[in-house]
Amino acid sequence: MTTVLGLYNYWIVVVLMMIGLYIVIANGNLVKKIIGLNIFQTSVFIFYISLGKVDGGTAPILVEGVELYSNPLTHVLILTAIVVSLATTALGLAIVVRIKEAYGSIEEEEIQIKDNKEC
Amino acid sequence: MAFLVCVAIAIVRLKDLFAVAMLAGIYGLLSASLFVSMDAVDVAFTEASVGAGISTLLMLTTIAMTGRSEKTSGHKPLLALTVVCVTGALLIYATLDMPSYGDVNSAANLHVVQRYLNDSFMEIGVENIVTSVLASYRGFDTFGEVVVIFTAGIGVLALLSFSRREKDDSEIDSINESMHEEHLVVRIVSKILIPFILLFALYVQFHGDFGPGGGFQAGVIFAAAIILYAMLFGMSVARRVINQSFVQLFAAVGVLLYGGVGVVSMLSGGNFLDYNVLAADPVAGQHLGILLIELGVGIAVAMVVIIIFFNFASRIGFSSEGDKL
Amino acid sequence: MLTHLPALQVLIPLMAAPLCLFLRRPHLVWMFTLIVSGLAFLISVALLQQVMVSGPIIYEMGGWSGPWGIEYRIDRLSAFLSLIITAMSTVVLIAAQTSIDKEIPKNRQIYFYILFLFALTGLLGIVSTGDVFNVFVFLEISSLSTYALIALGKDRRALWAAYQYLIMGTIGATFILISIGLMYQMTGTLNMADLAVLLPEVAQTRTIFAAFAFFVVGVCLKLALFPLHLWLPNAYAYAPSIVTAFLAATATKVAVYLLIRFTYSIFGISFSFTTLPLQTLFVVLGLVGVFVASTAAVYQKNVKHVFAYSSVAQVGYMIVGFSIGTTAGLMATLLHLFNHALMKGALFLALGAVMYRIGSVQLSSFNGLGRQMPFTMAAIVAGGLSLIGVPLTVGFVSKWYLVMASIENGWWPVAVLILLGSLFAIVYVWRIIEAAYFKDPVAGKEPAKEAPLAFLIPIWLLVGANIYFGIDTRLSIQVAQAAAHSLLGISP
Numbered sequence: 001m002t003t004v005l006g007l008y009n010y011w012i013v014v015v016l017m018m019i020g021l022y023i024v025i026a027n028g029n030l031v032k033k034i035i036g037l038n039i040f041q042t043s044v045f046i047f048y049i050s051l052g053k054v055d056g057g058t059a060p061i062l063v064e065g066v067e068l069y070s071n072p073l074t075h076v077l078i079l080t081a082i083v084v085s086l087a088t089t090a091l092g093l094a095i096v097v098r099i100k101e102a103y104g105s106i107e108e109e110e111i112q113i114k115d116n117k118e119c
Numbered sequence: 120m121a122f123l124v125c126v127a128i129a130i131v132r133l134k135d136l137f138a139v140a141m142l143a144g145i146y147g148l149l150s151a152s153l154f155v156s157m158d159a160v161d162v163a164f165t166e167a168s169v170g171a172g173i174s175t176l177l178m179l180t181t182i183a184m185t186g187r188s189e190k191t192s193g194h195k196p197l198l199a200l201t202v203v204c205v206t207g208a209l210l211i212y213a214t215l216d217m218p219s220y221g222d223v224n225s226a227a228n229l230h231v232v233q234r235y236l237n238d239s240f241m242e243i244g245v246e247n248i249v250t251s252v253l254a255s256y257r258g259f260d261t262f263g264e265v266v267v268i269f270t271a272g273i274g275v276l277a278l279l280s281f282s283r284r285e286k287d288d289s290e291i292d293s294i295n296e297s298m299h300e301e302h303l304v305v306r307i308v309s310k311i312l313i314p315f316i317l318l319f320a321l322y323v324q325f326h327g328d329f330g331p332g333g334g335f336q337a338g339v340i341f342a343a344a345i346i347l348y349a350m351l352f353g354m355s356v357a358r359r360v361i362n363q364s365f366v367q368l369f370a371a372v373g374v375l376l377y378g379g380v381g382v383v384s385m386l387s388g389g390n391f392l393d394y395n396v397l398a399a400d401p402v403a404g405q406h407l408g409i410l411l412i413e414l415g416v417g418i419a420v421a422m423v424v425i426i427i428f429f430n431f432a433s434r435i436g437f438s439s440e441g442d443k444l
Numbered sequence: 445m446l447t448h449l450p451a452l453q454v455l456i457p458l459m460a461a462p463l464c465l466f467l468r469r470p471h472l473v474w475m476f477t478l479i480v481s482g483l484a485f486l487i488s489v490a491l492l493q494q495v496m497v498s499g500p501i502i503y504e505m506g507g508w509s510g511p512w513g514i515e516y517r518i519d520r521l522s523a524f525l526s527l528i529i530t531a532m533s534t535v536v537l538i539a540a541q542t543s544i545d546k547e548i549p550k551n552r553q554i555y556f557y558i559l560f561l562f563a564l565t566g567l568l569g570i571v572s573t574g575d576v577f578n579v580f581v582f583l584e585i586s587s588l589s590t591y592a593l594i595a596l597g598k599d600r601r602a603l604w605a606a607y608q609y610l611i612m613g614t615i616g617a618t619f620i621l622i623s624i625g626l627m628y629q630m631t632g633t634l635n636m637a638d639l640a641v642l643l644p645e646v647a648q649t650r651t652i653f654a655a656f657a658f659f660v661v662g663v664c665l666k667l668a669l670f671p672l673h674l675w676l677p678n679a680y681a682y683a684p685s686i687v688t689a690f691l692a693a694t695a696t697k698v699a700v701y702l703l704i705r706f707t708y709s710i711f712g713i714s715f716s717f718t719t720l721p722l723q724t725l726f727v728v729l730g731l732v733g734v735f736v737a738s739t740a741a742v743y744q745k746n747v748k749h750v751f752a753y754s755s756v757a758q759v760g761y762m763i764v765g766f767s768i769g770t771t772a773g774l775m776a777t778l779l780h781l782f783n784h785a786l787m788k789g790a791l792f793l794a795l796g797a798v799m800y801r802i803g804s805v806q807l808s809s810f811n812g813l814g815r816q817m818p819f820t821m822a823a824i825v826a827g828g829l830s831l832i833g834v835p836l837t838v839g840f841v842s843k844w845y846l847v848m849a850s851i852e853n854g855w856w857p858v859a860v861l862i863l864l865g866s867l868f869a870i871v872y873v874w875r876i877i878e879a880a881y882f883k884d885p886v887a888g889k890e891p892a893k894e895a896p897l898a899f900l901i902p903i904w905l906l907v908g909a910n911i912y913f914g915i916d917t918r919l920s921i922q923v924a925q926a927a928a929h930s931l932l933g934i935s936p
């Protein structure tokens with residue numbers, strides 16, 4: 001029982017990751033794929049933050065009289081990772097906009113069909 | 120947490136991209152509040168401004184150009200399900216040997232972190248440990264992060280900036296005018312608000328030493344103020360106020376400021392980004408270094424976000440023209 | 445200043461990139477980029493010499509020693525890789541201006557060079573760093589700039605290819621991020637050397653097992669190992685010619701580097717090859733990859749596609765060498781890294797020249813080119829021979845060592861299959877030669893002129909290197925051997 005409670009948080013994260021990944025792979029819409037990618041990445045962030053959480057700890061800002069702090073390192077890593085994911089999202093959407101202009105569609109299938117005609 | 124799962128499932132099910140983008144924003148906010156509950160205030164701050172703010176805004180702008188409904192056919196759920204299940208199973212398998220959630224004595228919370236917790240105040244003199252790790256111990260990662268966002272900005276520019284033929288400004292102006300009439304109140308209120316938002320950005324920028332905040336968050340808030348201005352007063356007005364090549368150069372200045380601090384520390388006999396050598400007293404040097412690089416981060420991020428938004432927005436008129444043709 | 449070399453190598457291109465925005469004129473920016481890349485090359489030569497003589501160099505970023513800070517750790521392997529990367533980028537850049545002028549609108553050219561420098565920075569950062577999270581950050585720098593570079597291609601299919609690459613690449617990177625998180629969770633450190641010490645204690649946990657699996661999958665996505673290669677052919681085919689030449693010569697190599705670094709230096713060879721059926725899996729996937737991709741290459745109509753599939757096949761060879769797990773196998777892989785960079789660099793640059801003159805790289809437009817562009821086509825022939833593995837070319841050297849390594853290990857069938865794979869290369873290279881030399885040019889089409897010198901110089905530099913290192917193998921073998929030895933912990 002204790003293992004279940006102790007790992008419950010991680011399991012939810014796994015479920016979120018799976019949903020995100022599912023959207024990326026299964027969906028044909030390019031914007032939605034990127035949203036899926038975002039969910040996938042965000043759930044990884046939650047995983048990092050969960051592993052740095054300390055029971056009874058507080059935010060890692062030094063205050064007199066507090067002894068227990070949560071892990072600041074994972075926070076730093078995730079700050080970086082969030083920025084990276086923003087960068088990826090922006091670039092990905094920029095490409096989507098150009099695809100829309102060039103193909104007139106943002107559905108995977110329709111683009112494939114148009115490409116095959118050209119080959 | 121259960122909320123998150125619900126929202127995620129809703130995103131899978133919904134076909135209306137507009138709703139999906141809004142839900143993604145909610146997802147960002149929810150995870151931000153989750154981060155607060157897990158003591159990660161800095162991360163929450165960032166996730167709220169990025170996940171619920173900028174990302175959603177970009178998605179909405181994109182959807183405005185690409186159309187909001189999603190076609191149903193042609194999914195390949197079987198393949199996806201297999202991949203996802205294998206991944207998920209592997210992850211669940213991995214969790215079985217993990218230390219449980221909140222464990223003080225897990226390896227992650229013992230080894231490297233202890234030095235940050237115990238010595239960082241002595242070595243760097245900043246209350247917010249996240250800031251000292253971010254800006255000093257792992258300052259090079261943060262430099263990399265600034266470079267990543269700058270790369271994205273340049274990438275967006277390379278993809279979306281117009282080749283020579285500028286579009287007809289007059290037409291866009293007229294669209295803007297009509298929008299203004301309707302939102303008179305909003306305009307006046309936000310005209311008062313914008314200076315405060317800018318002030319808040321500055322506060323966040325320089326307060327990172329003591330509380331949550333820092334260059335990245337400040338940059339995003341600053342950019343948000345500019346974007347608000349652009350949305351309400353029309354792109355062309357905003358473009359006139361904020362010169363594009365100026366913004367680009369400033370983004371570069373932000374990155375160079377960060378790198379420059381590193382180079383100066385090299386020249387003064389330390390390693391790259393070694394702030395100890397910047398002043399006679401190491402702690403004062405650390406302070407100065409962190410202040411400067413956070414400023415660099417702030418400038419670069421604000422400018423890049425503005426670049427990204429402006430280039431997206433300037434495409435809206437363009438692609439709808441394309442649709443008519 | 446000499447002590448700062450490891451950092452400077454990455455920092456010079458990094459800092460140069462934003463500076464480009466101030467220069468404004470594409471021509472100036474090109475000169476500047478070329479000089480910067482050349483400087484990075486010189487530094488990597490100096491570093492390699494230093495490392496060969498005195499062993500790994502450690503440079504502490506911010507003055508914080510690892511594992512608390514981020515350290516750069518240049519050993520023989522990383523110095524070797526950065527030599528390949530900077531050499532290729534410099535050579536390729538010589539032709540950049542001429543090629544880019546035709547393929548990218550003027551106002552976007554500056555951005556092209558900035559992105560190129562960032563791609564270079566990212567790749568160099570990956571090979572130099574000794575911190576796993578820093579790997580992720582620089583991986584993203586290089587990936588993001590690569591996506592944008594590919595999307596700059598003229599054809600609209602470039603956009604689609606870039607998008608697919610972005611999705612696959614980001615999934616790969618996120619997998620690697622998960623793996624880093626799992627490792628951190630079990631050990632509490634991000635420093636590679638520290639990880640190598642701490643991992644064995646927890647090696648038997650399921651978490652570490654999963655960490656390794658996630659890492660392998662993530663890196664194989666980047667590596668374009670069969671069957672995760674689907675993004676590569678289109679990305680290579682529709683990217684601007686210069687980008688293709690640079691990527692083909694460097695990007696997958698860095699992914700191979702990551703695989704070697706993590707399996708040998710971090711997880712340790714005993715864990716990597718005993719806990720998982722990785723060895724068999726990799727040999728099989730590598731060989732299947734060689735055959736599937738080579739077969740696909742034979743049927744392509746676009747010559748860039750042909751060589752792109754051939755790249756997938758070559759990755760297969762590298763993976764086979766890697767999974768043999770002996771010094772000889774590792775050495776063969778490293779040699780092939782170097783040699784393949786030379787071949788593909790020359791071939792894709794030559795294709796860039798063809799693109800420049802004719803505006804197309806369809807096989808049909810190669811008809812009669814042998815007479816119209818003799819020097820360019822001769823280079824393609826030389827590169828093709830090297831790809832097949834004809835004696836006196838570098839291709840022969842690496843195939844030779846690969847075959848020897850597998851025989852040494854008692855893997856006769858593998859050796860035979862490697863040789864069989866070369867037969868496919870003969871077929872697809874022959875198709876190009878046939879079109880260029882034995883078919884008449886399409887009637888009524890204006891004959892193409894020979895490529896300009898800006899192309900011929902770098903192309904023939906690379907072809908020359910192909911032949912030089914095919915005959916005089918001392919240098920490359922010495923370095924590859926030393927690197928392999930130090931990875932396996934054998935003192936030379």
